[in-house]
Amino acid sequence: MATLTLIQAVNDALRTAMKNDPNVLVFGEDVGPKGGVFLATEGLTKEFGEKRCFDTPLSEDGIVGAAIGMAVNGLKPVAEIQFQDFIFPAFDQIVSEAAKLRYRSGGQYTCPMVIRTPYGGGIRGGLYHSQSGEAYFCHTPGLKVVVPSTPHDAKGLLLASIQDPDPVLFLEPKALYRSVKGEVPEGNYTVDLSTLRTVREGKDVTVICYGAMVPVCERAAARAAERGIECHIVDLRTLYPLDEDGVLEAAKRTGRVVVVHEAPRFCGYGGEISALIAENIIEYIEAPIARVTGFDTPFPNTLEHHYMPDERRVLDAIEHVAAY
Amino acid sequence: MATLTLIQAVNDALRTAMKNDPNVLVFGEDVGPKGGVFLATEGLTKEFGEKRCFDTPLSEDGIVGAAIGMAVNGLKPVAEIQFQDFIFPAFDQIVSEAAKLRYRSGGQYTCPMVIRTPYGGGIRGGLYHSQSGEAYFCHTPGLKVVVPSTPHDAKGLLLASIQDPDPVLFLEPKALYRSVKGEVPEGNYTVDLSTLRTVREGKDVTVICYGAMVPVCERAAARAAERGIECHIVDLRTLYPLDEDGVLEAAKRTGRVVVVHEAPRFCGYGGEISALIAENIIEYIEAPIARVTGFDTPFPNTLEHHYMPDERRVLDAIEHVAAY
Amino acid sequence: MTSTAPRTVIQPDGAAKPRDVGLSDKELIHAYRTMLRVRAFDETCLKLQRSGRIGFSIPNRGVEATQVGAAAALKKTDWLFPSYRDFGMALYHGISAEAMMHNMYGDALDSAKGRQMPVHFSFTDPIRFFSISSPIGTHIVQAVGAAYAMQYRKEKHVVLASFGDGGTSSLGFHSGLNFAGVWKAPVIFLCQNNQWAISCPSEKQTASDGYAVKAEAYGMPGVLVDGNDLLAVHQAVSEAAERARKGGGPTLIEARTFRMGGHSTSDDPTKYVPKAMVAEWEKKDPVARFEKFLKKRKLWTEKQREQWYAEAMAEVDAASKAAQATPRPALETIFSDVYATLPAHLRRQGQQAFDIAKRHGEAEAGDGAFPL
Amino acid sequence: MTSTAPRTVIQPDGAAKPRDVGLSDKELIHAYRTMLRVRAFDETCLKLQRSGRIGFSIPNRGVEATQVGAAAALKKTDWLFPSYRDFGMALYHGISAEAMMHNMYGDALDSAKGRQMPVHFSFTDPIRFFSISSPIGTHIVQAVGAAYAMQYRKEKHVVLASFGDGGTSSLGFHSGLNFAGVWKAPVIFLCQNNQWAISCPSEKQTASDGYAVKAEAYGMPGVLVDGNDLLAVHQAVSEAAERARKGGGPTLIEARTFRMGGHSTSDDPTKYVPKAMVAEWEKKDPVARFEKFLKKRKLWTEKQREQWYAEAMAEVDAASKAAQATPRPALETIFSDVYATLPAHLRRQGQQAFDIAKRHGEAEAGDGAFPL
Numbered sequence A, B: 001m002a003t004l005t006l007i008q009a010v011n012d013a014l015r016t017a018m019k020n021d022p023n024v025l026v027f028g029e030d031v032g033p034k035g036g037v038f039l040a041t042e043g044l045t046k047e048f049g050e051k052r053c054f055d056t057p058l059s060e061d062g063i064v065g066a067a068i069g070m071a072v073n074g075l076k077p078v079a080e081i082q083f084q085d086f087i088f089p090a091f092d093q094i095v096s097e098a099a100k101l102r103y104r105s106g107g108q109y110t111c112p113m114v115i116r117t118p119y120g121g122g123i124r125g126g127l128y129h130s131q132s133g134e135a136y137f138c139h140t141p142g143l144k145v146v147v148p149s150t151p152h153d154a155k156g157l158l159l160a161s162i163q164d165p166d167p168v169l170f171l172e173p174k175a176l177y178r179s180v181k182g183e184v185p186e187g188n189y190t191v192d193l194s195t196l197r198t199v200r201e202g203k204d205v206t207v208i209c210y211g212a213m214v215p216v217c218e219r220a221a222a223r224a225a226e227r228g229i230e231c232h233i234v235d236l237r238t239l240y241p242l243d244e245d246g247v248l249e250a251a252k253r254t255g256r257v258v259v260v261h262e263a264p265r266f267c268g269y270g271g272e273i274s275a276l277i278a279e280n281i282i283e284y285i286e287a288p289i290a291r292v293t294g295f296d297t298p299f300p301n302t303l304e305h306h307y308m309p310d311e312r313r314v315l316d317a318i319e320h321v322a323a324y
Numbered sequence C, D: 001m002t003s004t005a006p007r008t009v010i011q012p013d014g015a016a017k018p019r020d021v022g023l024s025d026k027e028l029i030h031a032y033r034t035m036l037r038v039r040a041f042d043e044t045c046l047k048l049q050r051s052g053r054i055g056f057s058i059p060n061r062g063v064e065a066t067q068v069g070a071a072a073a074l075k076k077t078d079w080l081f082p083s084y085r086d087f088g089m090a091l092y093h094g095i096s097a098e099a100m101m102h103n104m105y106g107d108a109l110d111s112a113k114g115r116q117m118p119v120h121f122s123f124t125d126p127i128r129f130f131s132i133s134s135p136i137g138t139h140i141v142q143a144v145g146a147a148y149a150m151q152y153r154k155e156k157h158v159v160l161a162s163f164g165d166g167g168t169s170s171l172g173f174h175s176g177l178n179f180a181g182v183w184k185a186p187v188i189f190l191c192q193n194n195q196w197a198i199s200c201p202s203e204k205q206t207a208s209d210g211y212a213v214k215a216e217a218y219g220m221p222g223v224l225v226d227g228n229d230l231l232a233v234h235q236a237v238s239e240a241a242e243r244a245r246k247g248g249g250p251t252l253i254e255a256r257t258f259r260m261g262g263h264s265t266s267d268d269p270t271k272y273v274p275k276a277m278v279a280e281w282e283k284k285d286p287v288a289r290f291e292k293f294l295k296k297r298k299l300w301t302e303k304q305r306e307q308w309y310a311e312a313m314a315e316v317d318a319a320s321k322a323a324q325a326t327p328r329p330a331l332e333t334i335f336s337d338v339y340a341t342l343p344a345h346l347r348r349q350g351q352q353a354f355d356i357a358k359r360h361g362e363a364e365a366g367d368g369a370f371p372l
């Protein structure tokens, strides 16, 4: 097993998938000779040729639309959107087309494809290089939405996504691209797309998070532990369809819940988690279901450190629900 | 006061706004000589000329993009998107541009504009003429999202939206276009964009709804009343920014809450309502916070009557939380 | 509208120029009978809609030659990415009127399982007739992806993407033609310029001199053809297909025609279509034009026509009766096909739907157990 | 790439053809000095980025003549919808290096209040320099809406929308040019074809024969001009502006030039730009070319250049120092300008942010009371 960064694990997953299946193609803006703006696709054009890893014109609508057609006709496209902020020109293709094709055709046409894209803040990218748009996609039946937080999961979830028979949006926490390292098995393996991961066990407060917020929550939990509060952290990994039983199970454990994400709060993904709990197991709940999220504003630039949930804000919430 | 249908009230609002302000323009697909596919714009080209009410090419991206430019340069565009299902090609313009312009320009450029569009099921429109996409937009800071449920509110809220300094998405419940009638004052008046409307007072169960679900909930409440359960119904009207105090107030009244919408449940608007309550006033809550929503599937055609929340499903939920 | 005249094959006197029209007598008759079947299907659907049997239809009158001429240039191994107004392409390639009628009724035998509105067909056999979407233009770029797959596997097949004049303003048109140009993908873009996008006339749709000229923006040939001339459309599509099969890349074809009816059964065209325009195009009727040609080739008589039309009507009638006798789709079709495998939350929601239906004695619920 | 040769005004010997270049000596010198100021600003930003003072910049070297030539054709009452690589348009029209530098630092005096990345300028004075967005192409169609407003009010102003070769693939390009054509809107589309969209070369961007030919698809004139020839660009934009002011509608201009640096400070162009290509374009340097012309007109000496360049450098240095001395934006700028009026939920969230900042002793929080 090699120790890889998260971005190296993504690269490894793509290479593994391309080796195993000649129908796997990788394309998007600047993914060819340049290797992608974050180097996720480095070396792939050289190794697999430019029919299999190539640059496209500057059109996300085109990238996703063409990927759908390829998938319908037997290929396994893995399209890159350079930043998740730039996925919106492809919104119609994703929401109206990829997500609904199997359904509307009575199962006659399907589109097994993956859209990979870096999301989230922490690189001083301002409004348009920092957003977390998961809630937009998790409200769209027919899509799967996956977010890794470790190199191991990044590779295993990406390989599972590529092998999945349905369209998967694979959101990569760019803040973790080079800041986390971990052991990554060689060759092909998959991480199941329907179960969450328990990051840490604890009896006092359940913290529900994903992506770049996982290490933030881990740090907050470490500080809470110093104050005698034991957190139970789960990393959702697959946001949609969600491992609802796993979430309810984790929430029941402590009866006190904090949900954490970077995206704005209103109508964000965290609302669904709170609602699920309030709808199904309210009798177990002993405190307000707290959310720690980005503010309900666009993403700022210079002051992004005040905007993004950090361990201080998560800790505040943990203490609040613990003390309730 | 005239008695008008909801669609007539919309037409009346547009005519009133155009009369009062020469900068108000109406455009979109088929809104000119044809008067719109639902006749919302009937007669406007004739009355105000084709520089003020006109057909555009078939591009929602173009309609909204151009509207932004007009708004930036002093006009008051009121753009129509023929069905809300067709708004997604304009998603980038709405979410990345209209919603963020004031913020990103430090307040130097703004876009006071309205996008009107019919939403929701009930006309046997299948996947693409039935959707309720409010949650996509309510997760987007900088936008306002408004949904009327009566002719009176339709006119007053639309006039308020046109006068608002920020971009407003105005979702019209097409199922109610001709099925509800009501008294509508003549001339200019506005309905405030920041307060919900109490539809019915009651002490047992709070029902939170909007748009086409309001009459459904009213019917369910009437049947619940026969069984001795008194519902307190609020019509949110402005979904974003939400009258949060009003919602919490209404929920506190009964401690038992049912949230109703047509859109799919997962990450839907209802989740935010549940989460708000579970976060802020959980100590008042005496039952699971129930949601009655569309299923987490695309919108079907032949079986739409099984898909859409109806008074039976709402009543089930009311009885469930009342008995808890 | 355009300064250039559209290509034609059938001359005013019915003669073909060139004489070799690239279709055998058998194929010519099949093409003709297909047009009659389109008319029969079209007229029947309008009646069914008016009588409330079906909810919606899309008139095809006036554009039959474009659809059938284009379809006749394709093989069964090619793919179609059609629009909702392409009855003729389906019928030409052997999709039965009954299969189509099940879709119009949205019944249990509809290949789309009653999930879509009428005319949103989806078939895989005997030709890939791709699932029609309501959003305009999205399929144009998808067609390019499908064509890329053929190119990648070195197949000699082509894809035909069919769309309207309004469709050229869509995003999928721009990205589709752009990508196809760069990739030299084996795809034929057929713009059926029927002069209207619902009520929007071409001069409000674009300022360009017709639609074929838009090809230059994407580095591909653009061909303007008389859409009411079945043989001219066939010729243009055949040439484009041959070029594409040889690796010569995509072509944009504009078939200039006219939508004789309303946009749909919900539309009243008298509100916006000038009467004189309708009268003018009435004279150019594509079926009558083809009859003139067939007659000159001694392949057609008035009597023969009557018989064929009666056969077409009988076929469509039978199809409609069959669909009418078919029950609604089963309740579980609301929940299936969202994903390849039913996820847990949909199983729960499905069971809930069955419980309610059962409680209210609705037939679809059967014994009330969710069957998936 | 294109078969047609781009229009030029400055001849190899420095002479202008036509002799009357449409700019006074004073304007010529202002244009020249603006190019020097672009260079000074550009080079300074690259240094500031390398030393970690600012996070990001966008090299402008090589494209100065296109920017400045185009800007010189506009009046202060016209509007600019620029791209992030348009330093010259801002500087030419009197936006100060200091105002721009506050944006590069994202400080409290940044007109965008430190919310955007560097180079995402937004100004209203002395010219409408519209707020730059990162998403490519969205502004192209917005520019058309702004132009419609001018037309509607019967103003004789024009809008210039500036974008790159990559931008032609965007949705906003297609809808923007299409709407402008139909509306005959007073807008000039300036495609700065610098041959690259980050690492994507033009032949992978489109199969068309250059970008000017795309005009035909939208029924407007397309003009190909040498983008390294300031006077040729000025001439083409002036003609287009004049036509637009007279109600003649939009024009698409392709200015063919070359991006001499990387896409941005995050980019390493040696990975994909052929060396020979850089060498070839090095010889076509737009500043040197304009100097040749000025020299022939006796408006330029080497010494004069040095002085002007030193002045430009001093101006930019001072700007940078001023920005560096400016504090960060106030904490409340996270919450203001989302709406015209602060809604209740943002007031609550803002107060929360202030509470935390105060508790942790962070300067921005002041006394911890949310001031809005």
Ligand SMILES: Cc1ncc(C[n+]2csc(CCOP(=O)(O)OP(=O)(O)O)c2C)c(N)n1
Pocket (backbone or CB within 6 Å): B029, B058, B060, B082, B086, B089, C083, C085, C134, C135, C136, C163, C164, C165, C166, C167, C168, C192, C194, C196, C197, C198, C259, C263
């Ligand atoms: C994206 C989108 N916007 C709007 C509509 C509504 N609509 C349905 S058909 C149509 C006109 C299409 O015209 P055209 O492309 O010329 O095809 P035709 O109907 O004439 O065959 C419109 C505007 C839609 N289906 N999709």
Ligand SMILES: Cc1ncc(C[n+]2csc(CCOP(=O)(O)OP(=O)(O)O)c2C)c(N)n1
Pocket (backbone or CB within 6 Å): A029, A058, A060, A082, A086, A089, D083, D085, D134, D135, D136, D163, D164, D165, D166, D167, D168, D192, D194, D196, D197, D198, D259, D263
């Ligand atoms: C919609 C969108 N997709 C992708 C990007 C990332 N991106 C930023 S600049 C750029 C290339 C732009 O090239 P071009 O239009 O030629 O302008 P240039 O940078 O050469 O001036 C890309 C792909 C973006 N900003 N917006």
Ligand SMILES: [Mg+2]
Pocket (backbone or CB within 6 Å): C164, C165, C166, C192, C193, C194, C195, C196, C197, C198
């Ligand atoms: Mg048409």
Ligand SMILES: [Mg+2]
Pocket (backbone or CB within 6 Å): D164, D165, D166, D192, D193, D194, D195, D196, D197, D198
């Ligand atoms: Mg470029």
